[in-house]
Structure formats: structure tokens, C-alpha cells
Amino acid sequence: MYTKSELEQFVKQAKQYARYGKVADYIPALGKANPNDLSIAIYMPDGNVIDAGDTTHKVTLQSISKIIALALVLMDRGEQEVFRKVGMEPTGDPFNSIAKLEEVQPAKPLNPMINAGALAVTHMIAGASVTERFERLLQFVRKLAGNPTITYSEEVAQSEFETAFLNRSLCYFLKQHGIINEDVEELMDLYTKQCAIEMTCDDLARIGLVFAMDGRDPFTGEQIMPLDVARICKTFMVTCGMYNASGEFAIKIGIPAKSGVSGGILAAVPGRCGIGIFGPALDEKGNSITGMKLLELLSKTYSLSIF
Numbered sequence: 001m002y003t004k005s006e007l008e009q010f011v012k013q014a015k016q017y018a019r020y021g022k023v024a025d026y027i028p029a030l031g032k033a034n035p036n037d038l039s040i041a042i043y044m045p046d047g048n049v050i051d052a053g054d055t056t057h058k059v060t061l062q063s064i065s066k067i068i069a070l071a072l073v074l075m076d077r078g079e080q081e082v083f084r085k086v087g088m089e090p091t092g093d094p095f096n097s098i099a100k101l102e103e104v105q106p107a108k109p110l111n112p113m114i115n116a117g118a119l120a121v122t123h124m125i126a127g128a129s130v131t132e133r134f135e136r137l138l139q140f141v142r143k144l145a146g147n148p149t150i151t152y153s154e155e156v157a158q159s160e161f162e163t164a165f166l167n168r169s170l171c172y173f174l175k176q177h178g179i180i181n182e183d184v185e186e187l188m189d190l191y192t193k194q195c196a197i198e199m200t201c202d203d204l205a206r207i208g209l210v211f212a213m214d215g216r217d218p219f220t221g222e223q224i225m226p227l228d229v230a231r232i233c234k235t236f237m238v239t240c241g242m243y244n245a246s247g248e249f250a251i252k253i254g255i256p257a258k259s260g261v262s263g264g265i266l267a268a269v270p271g272r273c274g275i276g277i278f279g280p281a282l283d284e285k286g287n288s289i290t291g292m293k294l295l296e297l298l299s300k301t302y303s304l305s306i307f
């Protein structure tokens, strides 16, 4: 079905929307991205990969990491413990909003895809030190992507660590309410490294494929995460994966997906393929404007909506 020349055509079409977007610069290092970049990879269960655009480009995961950390923590702690600290409901608020934390009782983040919930999830990554917890997460990412060379961008991690005052506020709020109990600077160190893990869109697509195949790596046959964990993650991708644009995304595109402010999108078309996109021009909600256009073209052309 998908051909490279068709994909290149879609990339060209979607790129025209870059002018309506803006790269994220509240993390200063992300502000260096070129808004006109756009690349995509599609990974099929038979090992076929089709890509277009500059696919050597690396993207930091940012919020995409939230779905991977959630999978790891569900395996580390089990559903009961995880959902004692973080809820399952979409918020309709921006990803970094602090507002609902005060409104909802008990004061726990509404879901693991907003920053407050993601910080609670990162807090639950098992290990004796920040170094050990990060190493475990990184090994998990490498396994999902089938790429042992994946690492993180020290520059992006440092840049976020130095400027993440709102995330620190969320952490202190969570600490006050007993959702987390570790040192906030240590949690921020781990979280900013997690968000700065970087990879190509081929790697992203390969991870998307594992989710699409219910947690099983189709190439090694290994069940990397239990089916239930993959199912929970994909459900969150549908209900909260594109922040407060998830409803419109479900209607227009209908593919479980998670975006990040770096302009990355990881998508999982159940049973069919994994998709990785990098397009740093963002809309006002923080989603890749070109990436979403590209996914819309794909979804419409190949009937990829799960609904």
C-alpha cells in the first residue's frame, strides 16, 4: 500500500502548513529547530520501513516519553498502585496546567499525559538512584526501538532543567499532597533526562509498532510489555495523547498517538503499523502542525482510523 513517492508527496503537501506554526522555545534548546523540517517513517510488522524527509534528523521525545515511562511503571508497580497516584480522565486543559490539581479531590493529577501526572509517573520508576532509574528507562526505550545506541541530549536536558519552574511548582504541589515524596531537584533531573531521550523517526515508528502489536516485538517475538499495559497506553493515547486537542484528533485522524513539544509524534495503528514523525512547527496547543496534517492525509487515504 504505502509507497515512498506517495509519502514524499504527502510530506510536501503537509510542509506548507509550517508557516502557521512556531517552534517551542520555552525550553531554549528546542528553539533552535527549523520549523520547515518534516520527516516520517512507517514501520510494518513484516519489517518493511517506508520513510520520507530528512530521516537522519533526531528528535527529543519530550511528552512522547510519558507513554513509555507509563508502560515501564505499570510493569514496575502494577495498575493498582499507579492509579492510586494518577487518574484516567482527560482534562481539556493545556499539558502544563496546574488548575485542576486544586479542583479535584483527592488532589491527584487527572491523567499520566499532563505534566503533573507524568511527574508522578516518573517518580514511580523503580531503582535505587536517579542514575539507576534513568538507566532502566533508557534500556527499555532501546529494547522497544531495537536500537542499543539510543541516548539523550545533554544540551536539551540541561536547558529544560535550568528553566522548568512551572514543572517544579507542579512537583512541590504533588509533594505537599503526598503524591510524590522524593527530592524535587532529583525528580526534575530524571524527568528532564527522560524528556531529552532522542531518536530518529525510524526509531519512533519502531516503538509505535510494538504498541500497535499489543506489546510484542514482531521481529524477535518477545512480549516486551504485557498486552494489558499496551492496551492501557494506547487508550491514553486516544483520550489524552494530543493534550487538549485529543477530541478533534480522534475525529479527524482516529489513530492512537502521542505528541511532544519537540514536534515529534509517535502513532500506533493497531495490528497494522507504527508511525514516527518529526515536524517542529507547533500549533497553539503544542502539537506538530505539519505532523498532524501528514497523519490526516495518511489516515484518510488508507482508512487508518480505528473508529
Ligand SMILES: NC(=O)CC[C@H](N)C(=O)O
Binding pocket: 061, 062, 063, 064, 095, 096, 115, 160, 167, 195, 259, 260, 261, 262, 286
Ligand atoms: N508537551 C511536552 O512535550 C512537554 C514536555 C516538556 N519536557 C515539559 O515538561 O514541559
